Amino acid sequence: MTSNNNYPDNITALYARLSQEDALDGESNSIANQKKILLKYATDNGFPNPTFFIDDGVSGVTFDRPGWNEMIRLAEAGKVKTVIVKDMSRMGRDYLKVGYYTESFFAERDIRYIAINDGVDSDKGDNDFTPFRNLFNDFYARDTSKKIRAVMRAKGNAGEHLCTNPPYGYMKDPADKKKWIVDEEAAEIVKRIFALCIAGKGPMQIAKLLTAEHVLTVKAHYAQQDGKPLPEKPYQWSPKSVAGILERPEYTGCTVNFKTYAKSHKLKKRLHNAPENQRIFPNTQPAIIDEQVFARVQELRENKRRPSKTGKQGLFSGLLYCADCGDKLYFCTTNSFSPKQDHYVCSNYKSNTGTCSAHFIREETLKLFVLQRIFDVTALFFDDAMAFEEAARKQRFQEAEKEARKRRREIAQAEKRIAELDRIFKRIYEDDISGAISHERFLKLSADYEAEQKELTEQVKILREAVETFEQDQADFASFAAIVRKYVGIRELTPTIVNEFIKKIIVHAPDKSSGHRRQKIELVWNFIGEVNLPGDDQTVERQRKGRTA
Known part of the structure; x- marks a missing residue:
């Protein structure tokens, strides 16, 4: 910011502003033309220390402009004695803000205000038309904004890019x-x-x-x-x-x-x-x-995951959920923990402040379980892709496919009836015009047919959504198969592999009734959800005499 000392006292502020919309009006509103008019007026009338303040390419509906802000700063410091603009619209197109500056801000500081083309001069008393000019300038800005929005809306609805520059990439x-x-x-x-x-x-x-x-x-x-x-x-x-x-x-x-x-x-x-x-x-x-x-x-x-204070980040952080309360399991570690001691615990049980039971599992145990499950899936796919697809489809798509076929038939029947109702409505309308049926009869029939058509149209919409969901599920299965092909024969888990394969892991409370610690774990795969393939074992087990899993 320029120091006040760099400006003389008793400044005559010559303010010029031009927006992109104003530039369309031609040379008359150009910055060069405004400066010429302002300087000539100040020189001809003997105003001292003429100083330009310029805002080029800035809308009049905002008063947060560099040139304007600098002029106001100097006015607050007592440096400005006169403000001259070409016309009221150059000062701004918000009639409330313009009114504040002309009637309060400048008057309180004994600053003379002149709008050359509008015949406004605060030293010559109030101009009765000034408030109306300000209001018209505000209307002009509002009308211009509406036109620009209409153009942008038309472009946007036509699928054109509305941003000036494309995104990075x-x-x-x-x-x-x-x-x-x-x-x-x-x-x-x-x-x-x-x-x-x-x-x-x-x-x-x-x-x-x-x-x-x-x-x-x-x-x-x-x-x-x-x-x-x-x-x-x-x-x-x-x-x-x-x-x-x-x-x-x-x-x-x-x-x-x-x-x-x-x-x-x-x-x-x-x-x-x-x-x-x-x-x-x-x-x-x-x-x-x-x-x-x-x-x-x-x-x-x-599910944002942040590293712990130790800098470690759980491989399954953000993916584990408690089977009973539905809350997440949080990663627990310290600098003194060995990798085998890092574990996850239900957030609703953590520190014994919650209401849930101890849903607890070690990361090493979970790694072995998930790795084996992914390996089994990829191995089955590699050995017999058809068997893999059949096993998944039987559980996920077989019934859904029958239902989808049924819904497609219902859609075809409903659309046929909707078209038939259009023809019926046309016939009874012609009968009403010709007098073949009474108008009261026409109104009753048309109301019944319209109600039926509306109900069928809504039914078709619901059925289509269900069919589209099924078709999306099939596409998702293809996406999952692509991931399987990508990682056939994996021997080690990485965060990328875990995140590509797994959407969610549900951890149940351990069952110790058999003398062993048995714990059920459910894997929800990306794209295909929960699918139990042949030979799946969804439990981890460890004897009580050892350390718990």
């Missing part, structure tokens, strides 16, 4: 600026960020890794592309930037419009729009991230 197509193409260099970083998240890393950890590896930040990447100097810290990634990348559905190849909105044209703060008010257009640009990977990352982000 994409660039504008040189042949068609409305289209996005993949920026290969940045896209590799985006893929890496998603892979690190699948591997159990949070935004803070990912940011530290990228910084340590001297990966250019988003801002630095664009600066390098444009041939501009790199920012001061070109490799300093922030967790916020990483989180923003992980949350953008556009990486799956879709366009999402109307994600935010503003309550008023005077408010710059953007509010998050409800999902039902957003518009999603699939396959508008090449996908960088697979939809299933994106969905899994969002699930992991909802």
Whole structure:
């Protein structure tokens, strides 16, 4: 900020403002033209120390402008004696704020205010038309905002990208600026960020890794592309930037419009729009991230997992749930614990402050159990893919497939009846016009048919949703099979493998009635849910004389 001492006393502030919308009016509102008019007026009328304050490309509905703020700061310091603008609209288009400055702020500080083209001069008394001019300027801003919103709404509903610049990982197509193409260099970083998240890393950890590896930040990447100097810290990634990348559905190849909105044209703060008010257009640009990977990352982000104070992070943190109370099991470790002592305990039981029983399991035990289960699944798939598919489908899809076929038949019948009702309605309407039936009879029949058609239409909607769910389940099975192929013959668990295979693990309380500690564990697989394959044993067992599992 410039010091007050750098300005003379008794400043004549010559204020000029131009917004992008005002620029469409031509040269008359240009900054150069405003400066010429203001300086000539100040010189011709002998105003001392003329000093320009300029805001170029700033809307009049906001008063948070650099040039305006500097002028007001000097006015508060007693340096400004006169403020001159070309017309009232240059000062602003919010009639309440303009009224405050002209009638209160300037008057309290004995600052003369002049709007040349509007004939306003505070030293010559009140101008009765000034409030109306301010109100009209406010109306102009509101009308302009409505027109711009209408244009943006039309573009958004047509599936055009509403953001000025594509997200990191994409660039504008040189042949068609409305289209996005993949920026290969940045896209590799985006893929890496998603892979690190699948591997159990949070935004803070990912940011530290990228910084340590001297990966250019988003801002630095664009600066390098444009041939501009790199920012001061070109490799300093922030967790916020990483989180923003992980949350953008556009990486799956879709366009999402109307994600935010503003309550008023005077408010710059953007509010998050409800999902039902957003518009999603699939396959508008090449996908960088697979939809299933994106969905899994969002699930992991909802169950944020942070390393313990020791720096350790549980391999299954965020995935374990208590079978009785439904709460999560938390990872427990200390610096003095050996790997075999690290364990998970129900959060509703932890420190004996909760109401649940002791749902407790060691991480080493869980590792062996999960590894064996994944190995069995991949082995079965590798040995006999058809048997694997049959075993899963029998439990998950066999009944659902019969139900889906039945629903498709019901949809066809309902749609046939809806079309028939349209024809019937047309006939009885013609009979009503010709007098073949009474109007009262027509009204009764049409009401009955419309009610039946409305009920059938709603029924078709529900049936279609059920069929689509079944079809999505089948697609999900294919996605799970792809993961199985990827990890056939695994011998060791990694966070990535765990997160790709497993959605949820349900831990039951131990049963010690047999003299052994038997504990049931349920695995909910990604995409296909709970499936018991041949030979599954969902319990871990350990004798009492040994340390508990």
